[in-house]
Structure formats: structure tokens, C-alpha cells
Amino acid sequence: MRIKSWSHLLTLGMALALALGAIAGAQTARPKIPPPEFKREVEVDAAGLQQWKAFDLSCDHCKGAKSHICDHCKDSKLPVCQECKGEKRATCRPCGGKGKLPDPMLELACPYCWGSSWYVCGLCNSWGYLSIDSVDTKCGACKQKGMIPCGACNAERRVASAKLGKKSVGEAGSKELKELLERLRASLAELEKFEPESNPSKNQKAIAKTLAPLERDLKVLKDMQKQLDDVLKGVKSHGAAYSGFEERLLTQFLIFKDRTVYLLQHQIRAAEQSLERALFNESK
Numbered sequence: 313m314r315i316k317s318w319s320h321l322l323t324l325g326m327a328l329a330l331a332l333g334a335i336a337g338a339q340t341a342r343p344k345i346p347p348p349e350f351k352r353e354v355e356v357d358a359a360g361l362q363q364w365k366a367f368d369l370s371c372d373h374c375k376g377a378k379s380h381i382c383d384h385c386k387d388s389k390l391p392v393c394q395e396c397k398g399e400k401r402a403t404c405r406p407c408g409g410k411g412k413l414p415d416p417m418l419e420l421a422c423p424y425c426w427g428s429s430w431y432v433c434g435l436c437n438s439w440g441y442l443s444i445d446s447v448d449t450k451c452g453a454c455k456q457k458g459m460i461p462c463g464a465c466n467a468e469r470r471v472a473s474a475k476l477g478k479k480s481v482g483e484a485g486s487k488e489l490k491e492l493l494e495r496l497r498a499s500l501a502e503l504e505k506f507e508p509e510s511n512p513s514k515n516q517k518a519i520a521k522t523l524a525p526l527e528r529d530l531k532v533l534k535d536m537q538k539q540l541d542d543v544l545k546g547v548k549s550h551g552a553a554y555s556g557f558e559e560r561l562l563t564q565f566l567i568f569k570d571r572t573v574y575l576l577q578h579q580i581r582a583a584e585q586s587l588e589r590a591l592f593n594e595s596k
Contacts (some may be wrong), residue, residue: 382401433458473530
């Protein structure tokens with residue numbers, strides 16, 4: 313079983329959260345999130361059918377220790393960090409504190425919080441305050457916490473992979489998987505073309521329309537949209553009077569777009585491997 317992207321994604325997730333602007337919302341380069349890369353191994357049983365090998369992969373980030381140097385505040389001067397409570401060591405993100413990586417056919421580290429259970433405040437970029445004319449102003453969007461609990465995973469660190477009825481993506485038949493892949497690829501193509509405009513409401517409707525064909529199979533998509541709405545409300549309610557307000561809103565749409573692209577890429581990879589296995593078994 314090969315999974316190459318988890319530790320790399322942690323670094324990028326941190327960069328995306330903090331490099332989107334200092335306190336005043338300065339714009340920086342937008343980090344590129346690499347697509348997931350994993351291969352789920354199979355073995356042939358006595359009947360000549362392919363079965364998934366038992367999944368037992370230690371986390372290469374924490375080496376099974378279940379905790380790690382805090383990926384949110386390491387190498388930074390953040391005055392507050394909800395992830396580690398200032399201890400500089402936190403629950404390991406890729407494994408969610410379990411010491412083992414999640415089976416990608418069943419679940420994955422939440423791509424909206426990178427398994428941290430926290431989402432960076434869209435107004436203060438995790439500082440807990442804003443600097444206005446050299447005066448520190450408490451951030452109302454996060455109530456000075458710098459982060460908010462991740463609503464996409466309900467702060468549980470992991471989200472479920474696609475399910476087709478009661479079947480996991482790894483156990484579905486070829487017909488179901490072909491239909492799922494068609495929906496996944498169509499939604500991914502539309503999402504990749506999406507560029508936010510100045511009207512947040514139109515942006516949210518566009519995202520909802522793009523993801524609607526997948527909401528029945530991939531529960532996290534509904535939860536993610538609610539989280540996006542909560543983040544936007546915080547920025548609108550407490551940041552409309554500040555410079556860079558529009559840019560902050562656009563930044564949130566880009567963050568959610570990029571992380572949802574990664575989520576759909578993950579589901580496509582899982583479904584493609586499942587389809588290969590299903591076709592093999594159905595040919596017997």
C-alpha cells in the first residue's frame with residue numbers, strides 16, 4: 313500500500329492557512345495542492361477473486377506516536393493556537409491521533425482542516441486580532457481564538473469516502489462505480505473552471521450546483537458548504553469595514569475550491585481502483 317501525499321499535504325495545508333495574508337490580509341502566491349497518490353493492494357482468494365488486502369499502515373508523519381510537533385504554530389509567532397493550546401505539540405493530523413493511516417476506501421483525513429479539527433479564521437488568519445492603523449483590534453469572527461472548529465468533519469478529523477447506498481466505494485459493483493466516476497469527473501471539471509466573482513451569493517450557488525450530483529454519495533460536501541457559509545458570515549459580520557474585505561471573501565472561496573478539488577481527486581482514485589477490481593471479479 314503506497315500513500316505518498318500525507319506529510320506533504322500537511323506542509324501545504326499550513327502554508328495555505330497562514331500564507332494567505334498577514335494580519336491585514338495581504339495577498340500572496342496561492343499554494344498548489346498536489347493530487348492524492350495511493351494504491352490499494354489486492355490479493356486473489358481461493359475462488360480466484362480479488363479481495364482487498366487488510367489495511368494496516370503506520371503513520372509516517374508521527375511514526376505511530378499519535379502526536380507531533382504542532383503543524384499550525386511551529387516556526388511562527390502566533391499569540392494563540394487552538395490546535396496545541398500553546399504546548400507546541402498536537403494530535404497528529406494525517407492519522408488523527410490513531411497512529412495508523414485511514415483506509416482510503418473508507419475515509420480520509422479531512423481536507424478542510426487537514427485533520428487538525430480546526431479551520432483558520434477567515435478574517436484574522438489565526439492571529440486572534442487585526443492590526444488597524446498600528447492598533448490591535450480583537451477579531452470578532454473567531455472571538456480572538458484565531459480558529460474555529462471544523463464543521464466539515466464536525467471536528468472529528470476524518471471524513472467518510474463515498475458510499476453507494478450502504479456499500480463503500482471499495483465494495484460497489486462496476487455499474488455503480490462507472491456512474492459514480494461519471495459524476496465525479498463531471499463535477500471536478502466544473503469545479504476546476506470555477507473562479508469566484510465579487511458576489512458571494514452567486515459563488516455559493518455555483519458551488520452548490522456543481523456539487524449537487526455528488527451530495528448523496530459524499531456526505532462531507534453538504535457539511536463543507538455549511539462550514540463555508542459560517543466562515544463567510546464571520547468575515548461579513550466583523551470585517552466589512554476593513555480594507556481587503558472583498559479579497560478575504562474571495563480567498564475563502566479559493567481555499568474551499570482547492571480543498572474540494574483534492575477531495576474529488578481522492579474519490580476518483582478510489583473509485584478507479586475499485587472499478588478495476590469489480591471488473592476483474594465480475595469477469596470470473
